Amino acid sequence: MERFAIRGNICYSENQKSIRTIEHGYVICEDGKSIGIFEELPEQWKGISCRDYGDRLIIPGLVDLHVHAPQYSFRGLGMDLERIDWLNTHTFPEEEKYQDSGYAKKAYTIFTEDLLRSATTRACVFGTCHKDATLWLMEQMEKAGLAGYVGKVNMDRNSSQGLCEKSAEVSAEDTEAWILASEKFSNVRPILTPRFIPTCSDELMERLSKLQKRYGLPAQSHLSENLSEIEWVRELQPKASCYGDAYRIHGLFGGDCPTIMAHCVYSSEEEIRMMKEQGVFVAHCPESNANLSSGIAPAKRYLEMGIKMGLGTDVAAGSSLSMFRAMAMAIQCSKLRWRLTDQSIKPLTVTEAFYLATKGGGEFFGAVGSLEAGYEFDAVVIDDSKIRSAREVSVRDRLERLIYLDQDAEIEAKYVKGKQITDNRQRKTVGDNNGKYVSGENSAVSE
Amino acid sequence: MERFAIRGNICYSENQKSIRTIEHGYVICEDGKSIGIFEELPEQWKGISCRDYGDRLIIPGLVDLHVHAPQYSFRGLGMDLERIDWLNTHTFPEEEKYQDSGYAKKAYTIFTEDLLRSATTRACVFGTCHKDATLWLMEQMEKAGLAGYVGKVNMDRNSSQGLCEKSAEVSAEDTEAWILASEKFSNVRPILTPRFIPTCSDELMERLSKLQKRYGLPAQSHLSENLSEIEWVRELQPKASCYGDAYRIHGLFGGDCPTIMAHCVYSSEEEIRMMKEQGVFVAHCPESNANLSSGIAPAKRYLEMGIKMGLGTDVAAGSSLSMFRAMAMAIQCSKLRWRLTDQSIKPLTVTEAFYLATKGGGEFFGAVGSLEAGYEFDAVVIDDSKIRSAREVSVRDRLERLIYLDQDAEIEAKYVKGKQITDNRQRKTVGDNNGKYVSGENSAVSE
Numbered sequence: 037m038e039r040f041a042i043r044g045n046i047c048y049s050e051n052q053k054s055i056r057t058i059e060h061g062y063v064i065c066e067d068g069k070s071i072g073i074f075e076e077l078p079e080q081w082k083g084i085s086c087r088d089y090g091d092r093l094i095i096p097g098l099v100d101l102h103v104h105a106p107q108y109s110f111r112g113l114g115m116d117l118e119r120i121d122w123l124n125t126h127t128f129p130e131e132e133k134y135q136d137s138g139y140a141k142k143a144y145t146i147f148t149e150d151l152l153r154s155a156t157t158r159a160c161v162f163g164t165c166h167k168d169a170t171l172w173l174m175e176q177m178e179k180a181g182l183a184g185y186v187g188k189v190n191m192d193r194n195s196s197q198g199l200c201e202k203s204a205e206v207s208a209e210d211t212e213a214w215i216l217a218s219e220k221f222s223n224v225r226p227i228l229t230p231r232f233i234p235t236c237s238d239e240l241m242e243r244l245s246k247l248q249k250r251y252g253l254p255a256q257s258h259l260s261e262n263l264s265e266i267e268w269v270r271e272l273q274p275k276a277s278c279y280g281d282a283y284r285i286h287g288l289f290g291g292d293c294p295t296i297m298a299h300c301v302y303s304s305e306e307e308i309r310m311m312k313e314q315g316v317f318v319a320h321c322p323e324s325n326a327n328l329s330s331g332i333a334p335a336k337r338y339l340e341m342g343i344k345m346g347l348g349t350d351v352a353a354g355s356s357l358s359m360f361r362a363m364a365m366a367i368q369c370s371k372l373r374w375r376l377t378d379q380s381i382k383p384l385t386v387t388e389a390f391y392l393a394t395k396g397g398g399e400f401f402g403a404v405g406s407l408e409a410g411y412e413f414d415a416v417v418i419d420d421s422k423i424r425s426a427r428e429v430s431v432r433d434r435l436e437r438l439i440y441l442d443q444d445a446e447i448e449a450k451y452v453k454g455k456q457i458t459d460n461r462q463r464k465t466v467g468d469n470n471g472k473y474v475s476g477e478n479s480a481v482s483e
Numbered sequence: 484m485e486r487f488a489i490r491g492n493i494c495y496s497e498n499q500k501s502i503r504t505i506e507h508g509y510v511i512c513e514d515g516k517s518i519g520i521f522e523e524l525p526e527q528w529k530g531i532s533c534r535d536y537g538d539r540l541i542i543p544g545l546v547d548l549h550v551h552a553p554q555y556s557f558r559g560l561g562m563d564l565e566r567i568d569w570l571n572t573h574t575f576p577e578e579e580k581y582q583d584s585g586y587a588k589k590a591y592t593i594f595t596e597d598l599l600r601s602a603t604t605r606a607c608v609f610g611t612c613h614k615d616a617t618l619w620l621m622e623q624m625e626k627a628g629l630a631g632y633v634g635k636v637n638m639d640r641n642s643s644q645g646l647c648e649k650s651a652e653v654s655a656e657d658t659e660a661w662i663l664a665s666e667k668f669s670n671v672r673p674i675l676t677p678r679f680i681p682t683c684s685d686e687l688m689e690r691l692s693k694l695q696k697r698y699g700l701p702a703q704s705h706l707s708e709n710l711s712e713i714e715w716v717r718e719l720q721p722k723a724s725c726y727g728d729a730y731r732i733h734g735l736f737g738g739d740c741p742t743i744m745a746h747c748v749y750s751s752e753e754e755i756r757m758m759k760e761q762g763v764f765v766a767h768c769p770e771s772n773a774n775l776s777s778g779i780a781p782a783k784r785y786l787e788m789g790i791k792m793g794l795g796t797d798v799a800a801g802s803s804l805s806m807f808r809a810m811a812m813a814i815q816c817s818k819l820r821w822r823l824t825d826q827s828i829k830p831l832t833v834t835e836a837f838y839l840a841t842k843g844g845g846e847f848f849g850a851v852g853s854l855e856a857g858y859e860f861d862a863v864v865i866d867d868s869k870i871r872s873a874r875e876v877s878v879r880d881r882l883e884r885l886i887y888l889d890q891d892a893e894i895e896a897k898y899v900k901g902k903q904i905t906d907n908r909q910r911k912t913v914g915d916n917n918g919k920y921v922s923g924e925n926s927a928v929s930e
Contacts, residue, residue: 070686106916109872109873109874110872112883112888113876113884115814116814116830116833133873133874139873143874146872150871323815327818328818329818329821329822331819331822331823341925354886355887356888358890364802367562369773371775371776371817372773374825376779376819376824383563383776394564423559424593424597425557425590426586426590427577429560436561440558440559440802440803441559441802443889443890
């Protein structure tokens with residue numbers, strides 16, 4: 037049994053309406069899970085190894101519910117183009133390159149290293165339709181100590197020639213081979229990833245549905261991102277009562293199949309009801325929705341209705357892997373939506389955005405997104421000392437400020453399931469932290 | 484006569500529709516001004532001292548047309564509050580502290596150091612109503628080598644007790660004393676700064692108008708930021724035909740008085756016409772307008788109408804001093820405005836946003852905002868090598884990517900009027916760069 041503590045200024049989301057902060061508090065980890073947050077180290081645990089992070093902030097690892105790893109190569113580029121031009125000029129030609137394993141390895145190494153450096157500990161990742169490249173990505177993430185779901189993308193129609201899979205059968209066979217090959221990973225798990233209804237034939241969706249039942253896998257896709265796409269889905273799948281129903285009729289829309297749907301900017305009342313009934317998670321991607329001129333999803337309404345939801349960076353329609361930026365954009369866009377579209381839906385607060393980036397998205401993984409007892413021990417230690425101010429700033433305010441100003445902060449250390457995966461004080465990644473803690477509750481880390 | 488060159492990947496805005504890039508090109512500086520951009524060093528200047536920045540990007544210094552220095556202490560905080568609560572909870576209590584010179588010095592040192600570290604070379608800055616603190620801010624900026632306008636704020640009504648100046652007469656006397664005391668500065672110049680119509684009596688505006696004529700000063704203020712404010716101004720100044728006219732009738736709205744008006748989110752057709760006729764500069768502050776739920780200014784329309792315009796960070800209603808973030812937000816918000824409000828006004832492009840942050844705002848200072856011949860030599864050298872990609876990225880694309888991802892880039896050096904004011908390779912600020920250049924056109928900087 038491995039047990040240790042970390043100490044610092046702890047901030048976590050109790051619920052959508054409350055952030056709790058504990059100055060110089062302790063979180064104790066036992067076998068990869070938190071056994072609690074304490075103001076003082078309880079008597080029974082005095083003497084366990086403890087790393088004291090001094091005045092640093094300690095927050096739960098952030099959860100990115102929607103990110104496209106192969107698109108990372110062109111983040112921040114081409115966004116003056118409209119969506120279809122953007123897909124044809126950047127996305128599809130880039131994703132085609134991942135049949136070349138050399139290119140895939142180079143690109144996914146950069147993606148993984150940068151994800152490791154971010155405050156994200158868990159992510160739900162789209163790969164490409166290429167089995168080998170996707171396995172390689174999973175291997176890199178696993179080795180780095182990151183956790184998450186990664187999907188080999190399925191697309192057998194309406195795709196560029198270089199990406200379109202030969203047939204539904206081939207797509208499903210490749211998918212099954214990939215699922216079996218990914219059994220060797222423990223923290224990075226496979227997730228079924230039909231790109232979206234327009235690129236997946238009914239036959240392919242049926243085959244994926246069978247794989248879903250056979251292997252008990254979750255699923256991720258895109259939903260109601262913009263109006264022309266919704267119209268297109270209506271034409272492609274006239275049997276479906278709404279876009280979401282086009283997934284549901286194949287059993288890939290929540291219920292027994294845990295599902296994440298990115299965007300949901302224009303979900304109809306019926307679709308919203310269906311998402312709630314089926315427990316579908318919304319991946320709210322505000323920066324992407326601005327960059328591609330899609331619009332602004334009614335995130336506050338989803339929250340208030342009790343729809344499950346987290347945030348996604350949606351790189352490369354979103355420019356940055358920063359989940360802090362995703363939080364800031366979620367708040368800012370909700371204010372613009374309130375002002376420009378619908379004053380019946382209030383803006384998101386900092387407290388709600390932080391909830392979404394931690395517990396909200398974390399729930400997709402089970403007990404993830406908090407440092408409270410019973411949660412998996414995903415923690416990020418942040419040095420915000422470069423964000424200077426002439427006045428005293430409380431821990432709560434330092435967290436709030438960080439959401440807007442993360443570019444001036446440094447990730448000092450990161451833990452996933454109790455294992456320390458980065459240690460930037462030493463400017464390197466550590467594979468195993470056994471014996472590296474400073475012992476005793478009051479020991480300070482040397483500066 | 485001082486003459487030298489810098490070499491690198493040069494990017495500048497030719498006009499609103501064109502960015503020019505020159506790989507490994509030269510800019511030559513003579514007595515603080517550019518004498519041109521060259522692909523090869525011309526024969527006549529072979530042998531002048533030249534610092535070769537290798538593969539770095541070299542761009543014109545960025546121009547922040549609207550920023551509140553005293554609010555920097557609470558940037559990124561309190562933005563869940565609505566505007567009036569935000570002013571009363573954060574802004575006014577913070578600004579009151581600047582009557583304490585100790586606090587002002589501490590806070591303005593942080594502001595100046597962080598501005599120095601940013602890509603901004605020129606700024607139009609609001610201080611507080613306190614003369615001494617404002618002079619101290621100017622002195623700090625001057626010493627740091629930054630250029631810009633700084634204003635002692637005027638407010639003699641509708642202000643918190645601690646900030647409201649005793650009378651129009653006292654406000655004007657203090658302002659004149661401040662103007663005279665600021666004569667000692669050369670790069671940091673005074674600008675008349677009535678906070679906005681609601682806080683300035685007619686008598687105060689008349690007195691400022693006289694000072695404007697006596698000293699030939701420019702002016703800056705706020706205009707049509709939100710609808711309730713516009714209504715308030717209508718009540719306060721019934722003689723004015725629009726909010727802008729309430730400045731114009733006192734001679735503080737362009738024409739002989741170069742003027743910057745921040746926001747202009749809800750300017751009426753008449754006001755827009757008046758801004759154009761009077762040559763008023765709009766400081767477009769997209770992040771602030773989102774954070775305070777104000778709305779989105781029709782920036783593209785202003786550009787197309789030939790209205791003079793630049794970008795402002797508007798710290799602390801904007802969270803960050805980063806002008807790159809201001810560019811990204813200008814583009815993103817213009818897309819949301821197009822989608823949600825008015826599809827007759829197209830989104831801003833990267834090219835237009837870069838124009839606004841350089842030449843657009845720079846024009847307020849004269850020949851500023853470019854590296855072309857005749858412009859003042861304000862240049863920023865940027866190391867973007869941490870923004871990695873598996874694919875080749877052109878210089879033009881590196882500039883575009885930087886706008887979205889500046890948090891991953893480093894400002895390596897900064898020049899204002901030909902003087903090098905930062906040199907981050909050496910991690911320090913230099914007061915004078917004479918003799919520091921590496922000589923000869925082909926000499927590389929050691930890594």
